[in-house]
Every structure is written in C-alpha cells, then in structure tokens.
Amino acid sequence: MPPCWRMLCHASQQECRHMPVWNFGQPLDGVVQVACTCEDIHESMARMTRELGIGPWFLIEHFPFVKLECWGKPAALDITLALGCSGHTQFELIQQNDDRPSVYRDVAARRGHGFHHWAVAAEPARYDEVVAKYRARGYGLAMDAIVGVGGKAAYLDTFDTLGGFIEVIELTPVVEGLFNMIYQASVGWDGRDPVRRPG
Numbered sequence: 001m002p003p004c005w006r007m008l009c010h011a012s013q014q015e016c017r018h019m020p021v022w023n024f025g026q027p028l029d030g031v032v033q034v035a036c037t038c039e040d041i042h043e044s045m046a047r048m049t050r051e052l053g054i055g056p057w058f059l060i061e062h063f064p065f066v067k068l069e070c071w072g073k074p075a076a077l078d079i080t081l082a083l084g085c086s087g088h089t090q091f092e093l094i095q096q097n098d099d100r101p102s103v104y105r106d107v108a109a110r111r112g113h114g115f116h117h118w119a120v121a122a123e124p125a126r127y128d129e130v131v132a133k134y135r136a137r138g139y140g141l142a143m144d145a146i147v148g149v150g151g152k153a154a155y156l157d158t159f160d161t162l163g164g165f166i167e168v169i170e171l172t173p174v175v176e177g178l179f180n181m182i183y184q185a186s187v188g189w190d191g192r193d194p195v196r197r198p199g
Contacts, residue, residue, distance in 0.1 A: 032169070032179070033083075033119035035092035037104050042195070044093050045082050049194055054091050056189055057084040058182050058198050062097070064148030070102060071142060077102050082195075083179075085186035090179060092119070103142045103155050103165065110159075117155065117165035127152055127170040134158075134166060151175045 038044035041059070049055040060081045068075045078097040083090060094116065096104045107116050122130040134156040135141065142165060143155035152170040159165060169175065178198060185196070 030120070031089075031118045032121045032171075033090040033092055033167070034115070035094060035117045035119065035167070037094045037096070037108050037113045037116045039095070039113055041080055041082055041093050041095035044095075045084070045195060048084075048091065048093070049191075052086065054084045054086045054186075055191070055194050056185055057082045057093075057195050058185075059195055060198060065145055066148060066150075067144075067146040069144045071140075072144075075102070075143075076100065077104075079104070083182050085183045087186075088183065090119075090182060106142075107159070107164070115164050117167045118162075119167040119169050121169045121171040121176075124151075124170055124172055127168065131156070131168050134168070139166070149174045149178070 036044070045055075045057045045059075049057070060083070063079050063081050065077070068077060077100055080095045080097060082093040085091070094104055096102060099105075104116065120130070131141075131154045139156040139158050139161075141154060142157045143153075145153045147153060149172070151172045151174070154168045156166045156168070171179075181198070
C-alpha cells in the first residue's frame with residue numbers, strides 16, 4: 001500500500017474511533033434509514049431480499065399512532081411497515097392500507113411507488129432542535145406524530161430540494177433497542193425466517 005494511502009486509512013480509523021454513533025452503528029447526525037412506499041409489502045420484501053440481500057425483515061402490521069397530524073390537521077392512517085438492514089443502513093417499506101390522503105400517497109401520486117424519505121435520528125433532548133433546524137430552512141412540516149412505542153417523528157417536505165422527505169426520528173432507548181435488534185439480526189443472516197415480527 002502506498003504511504004499516502006496508509007496515512008489516509010490511519011486518519012480515517014482515528015476519526016471513526018471518535019465519531020459518536022448509535023448502538024446499531026450509524027453516526028448520531030447521519031442518515032439512519034432509507035424508506036420506500038410500495039403497493040404489496042410482502043412482494044417488495046421478497047424482491048429486495050432476492051435482489052439486494054436485505055433482511056431479515058421485521059413486519060409491523062397496522063402500525064400504531066398515538067397522535068398524528070398531516071399538514072397541521074389531525075389525521076388517521078392505517079399503514080404496515082417492514083424494517084430490515086443491509087450493513088448498518090436500515091431500509092423501511094411502507095404500505096398504506098387505506099385510501100386516506102397522506103404524505104405517502106402524495107409522493108406515490110407524483111411519481112409512483114419507490115423512494116419516499118431519508119430518516120435522521122435525534123436524541124430525545126435534541127429532537128425539537130433538529131426539527132426546528134429544518135423548519136428554519138423553509139421546509140414545511142408535512143407530518144407530526146407520536147408513535148405507539150412513545151417516540152416522536154416528523155416529516156419535513158424537502159421533496160423539491162432532495163427528491164424526497166426527511167424524517168426526524170426521536171431515538172428513545174426503546175426505539176434504539178429495536179433498531180439495534182434489527183441490525184444484529186442481519187449480521188451473518190443465513191436467509192432463514194426472512195419475515196419476522198418484533199417481540
């Protein structure tokens with residue numbers, strides 16, 4: 001290895017040692033999830049496992065919301081989620097089970113199913129600060145939620161700038177534990193039990 005490459009690799013290793021990360025390996029201020037909408041979540045899980053090796057998937061049917069607002073108005077949605085990892089990156093599939101207006105149907109109507117958002121995670125003490133940072137940049141609050149496990153989530157409308165939304169996830173200890181469990185299940189996965197249910 002040329003000396004300059006050795007220097008670069010050494011510097012990179014030193015930086016990684018000091019970079020704060022979540023317990024599933026992603027940096028605190030980095031992207032933790034890439035999300036797509038789909039028409040048939042079971043077909044999509046099978047296809048993404050077959051073509052991309054993502055898995056196993058953890059399926060959450062009729063995902064529970066404690067509070068949900070879309071564009072500042074109370075809303076109700078019936079969605080099914082699937083979460084799986086490739087390396088430290090988590091992938092989310094979202095199937096909407098009803099015909100109500102939503103941020104998911106908005107994007108699908110514009111370009112069909114596929115990529116929907118990136119998610120960044122915030123420590124509970126910094127969640128409001130991170131959401132406010134994006135609001136200050138002029139991005140509208142498309143969705144504001146408290147989910148069944150107790151954490152908050154917000155979607156910022158960055159579609160025209162980034163081609164998709166940004167989701168800010170409040171990474172409570174329960175949510176971080178769930179994400180770490182999904183990551184750990186993917187390490188050395190042998191293809192068995194490709195679809196599982198959390199808990």
